[in-house]
Amino acid sequence: MPTLICPLCRTPLTLENKSQRCANGHSFDIAKEGYVNLLLVQQKKSKEPGDNPEMVKARREFLQAGYYQPLCNAASQLITPLNAKSLLDIGCGEGYYTQAFSHIVADIIGLDIAKPAIQLAAKKHPNMTWLVASSALLPVADHSIDVATSLFSPIPVAEMARVIKPVGHVLVIRAADTHLWTVREALFGEVRAHHPDKFLEELSPHFTLQQQQDLRFDLQLPQQALKQLLAMTPYVWKAHPERRLALENHSDFNTTAAFSLMLLRKH
Numbered sequence: 001m002p003t004l005i006c007p008l009c010r011t012p013l014t015l016e017n018k019s020q021r022c023a024n025g026h027s028f029d030i031a032k033e034g035y036v037n038l039l040l041v042q043q044k045k046s047k048e049p050g051d052n053p054e055m056v057k058a059r060r061e062f063l064q065a066g067y068y069q070p071l072c073n074a075a076s077q078l079i080t081p082l083n084a085k086s087l088l089d090i091g092c093g094e095g096y097y098t099q100a101f102s103h104i105v106a107d108i109i110g111l112d113i114a115k116p117a118i119q120l121a122a123k124k125h126p127n128m129t130w131l132v133a134s135s136a137l138l139p140v141a142d143h144s145i146d147v148a149t150s151l152f153s154p155i156p157v158a159e160m161a162r163v164i165k166p167v168g169h170v171l172v173i174r175a176a177d178t179h180l181w182t183v184r185e186a187l188f189g190e191v192r193a194h195h196p197d198k199f200l201e202e203l204s205p206h207f208t209l210q211q212q213q214d215l216r217f218d219l220q221l222p223q224q225a226l227k228q229l230l231a232m233t234p235y236v237w238k239a240h241p242e243r244r245l246a247l248e249n250h251s252d253f254n255t256t257a258a259f260s261l262m263l264l265r266k267h
Contacts, residue, residue, distance in 0.1 A: 001086070001107045001129070002086050002088070002107060002109065002140055002141060002144035002145050002163075003140070003141035003144055004020060004036075004038075004129075004131075004139055004140060004141070005022075005139050005140060005141050006022035006024070006026050006028075006139070007038045007039075007040050007043075007133065007134075007137065007139050008022075008024075008026050008040065009022060009024045009026060011023055011024060012141065013028070013139075018030045020036050020038075031119070031122070033119050033122040033123050034122040034123075034126050034130065035118045035119065035121075035122040035130035035131065035132060036129075036130070036131055036132070037115065037131075037132040037133075038131055038132065038133040038139045039113060039115075039132045039133050039134055040134075043134040043136070043137070048114075048115065048116075049113045049114065050112060050113040050114025050115070050116075050117065051093065051114045051116070051117055052114075052116065053116040054231060055231055055232055056093065056094055056114065056116045056117045056120060058227070058228040058229075058231035058232045059093060059094060059096075059228070059231075059232035060094045060096070060120060061228050062225060062228040062229055062232060063094075063096040064096070065225060067219055067221070067225065067229075067257075068096075068257065070215065070217050070257075071173070071215060071257070071259055072096070072097055072100045074213070074215050074259075074261055075097060075100070075101075075149070075151070075171065075173060075261060076100050076101065076103070076104060078171060078211065078213075078261060078263050079101060079104050079105065079147060079149075079171060080104050082146065082147060082169055084104075084105045084146035084147045084168075084169070085105065085106055085107060085146055086105065086106070086107040086108075086109075086144065086145050086146045086147070087101055087105040087107070087108050087109070087145070087146065087147045087148070087149065088109045088111065088138070088140060088145045088147070088148045088149070088163065089101065089108065089109065089110045089111065089148075089149045089151075090111055090135050090138075090148060090149065090150045090153050090154060090155075090156070090160075091111070091112055091113075091135060091150060091151070091152070091153020091154055092110035092111060092112050092117070092118075092121065092130075092153075093112055093114070093117045093121070094117045094120040094121050094124070095110050095117075095120070095121030095124065095125050095128075095130070097149070097151055098110040098121065098125070098128065099124075099125045099128075101149070102125070102127070102128055105146070105147065107129075108128045108129065109128070109129045109130075109131060109140065109145075110128055110129070110130050110131070111130075111131045111132075111133050111135065111138070112131075112132065112133075113132065113133070113134055113135070114132075115132050118130050118131070118132045135153070135154040135156045135159070136154070136156055136159065137159065138156065138159045138160075138162070138163050140163045141163070142162055142163065143162075143163070143164070143165050143166065144163060144165070145163045145164050145165065145168060146164070146165055146168050146169070147164075147168060147169045147170070147171065148160050148163065148164055148168070148169075148170050148171075149170070149171045149172075149173075150170070150171070150172050150173070151171075151173045152173065152174065152175070155172060155199060155202060155203065157202055157203055157205065157206060157207075158206075160206070160207075161205075161206035161207070161266065164266050165266070166266060167265070167266065168265075168266050169210075169263060169264065169265050169266070170203065170207055170263075170264045170265075170266070171261070171262070171263050171264075172199055172203070172261075172262045172264070173259055173260070173261050173262070174194070174196035174199060174259070174260050174262075175194045175196065175258065175259060175260075176194060176196055176214050176215075176216070176258035176259050176260040177193035177194050177195070177196075177258060178193065178194075178216075178256060178258045179194055179256075179257060179258040179259065180229075180233070180235075180255050180256070180257065180258075181255065181256065181258075182253075182254065182255045182256070183229070183230075183233075183235070183247070183253070183255050184235060186243065186246070186247045187235055187236065187238075187239035187240075187243050187244060187247060188235075188238075188239060188243070189243075196260035196262070197260070199262070200262065200264075203264055206266060206267065207264035207265065207266055207267065208264060208265050208266075208267045209262060209263075209264050210263050210264060210265050211261075211262070211263040212260065212261065212262045212263070213260075213261050214258065214259070214260055214261075215257075215258070215259045215260075215261060216256055216257065216258045216259075217256070217257055218254065218255075218256050218257075219254065219255050219256065219257055220252065220254055221252060221253045221254070221255065222251070222252050223248070223249075223250060223251050223252065223253075226247070226248065226250060226252075226253045227248050230244065230247070230248065
């Protein structure tokens with residue numbers, strides 16, 4: 001199991017009496033749900049950072065219904081040949097993809113800044129390590145992780161390079177050019193294509209692209225699923241409320257999901 005480190009003094013944490021403790025006396029209790037909160041007050045930009053309970057619930061219900069199962073399968077297929085022993089899922093949310101990766105990799109850490117998401121993940125999937133923590137300063141020891149994943153989450157490049165082993169990998173998944181085009185068109189009128197490749201330049205100082213694939217599939221969404229999708233995406237917060245309401249009034253709605261999957265190796 002990769003070693004966790006203290007977010008205060010960066011020394012190793014060890015499990016003692018349902019707490020993670022370091023040699024300098026800092027202690028972090030394991031919550032009743034099974035997760036550990038390693039997010040320091042000074043790392044918070046708000047009282048409750050990250051996704052709120054409404055967003056977490058909407059995403060869990062949408063994903064559990066299987067709408068993004070093709071993406072989950074494609075991500076798992078990229079990770080399987082790596083024969084990784086450890087994986088860190090950065091911005092794991094409520095753990096839908098993290099759980100899928102646990103069938104491939106023995107030691108899994110799911111990390112997110114949103115406590116409601118980690119609480120949900122830890123309750124549903126108790127056999128993994130779940131952390132409320134900042135991706136900007138990962139509480140994981142140097143060179144201890146085989147694979148780090150970022151699915152629509154932050155990409156802390158320097159921190160990823162620090163925690164990943166010399167021959168380790170990163171899997172980054174982002175929305176591709178036409179992702180949810182008709183949804184965005186309904187919300188904004190004018191739509192711009194996503195550019196997932198811009199993240200490759202960001203990663204290039206430490207990682208080399210090994211594989212990139214686009215995945216597209218149609219979505220036929222009944223009204224409830226459409227509302228869940230809107231609640232879990234960042235688009236709605238920028239849209240005019242009247243446009244969102246008009247979109248939510250559709251009894252069913254067709255759109256296309258489009259993703260770019262990028263597997264990189266540390267160099």
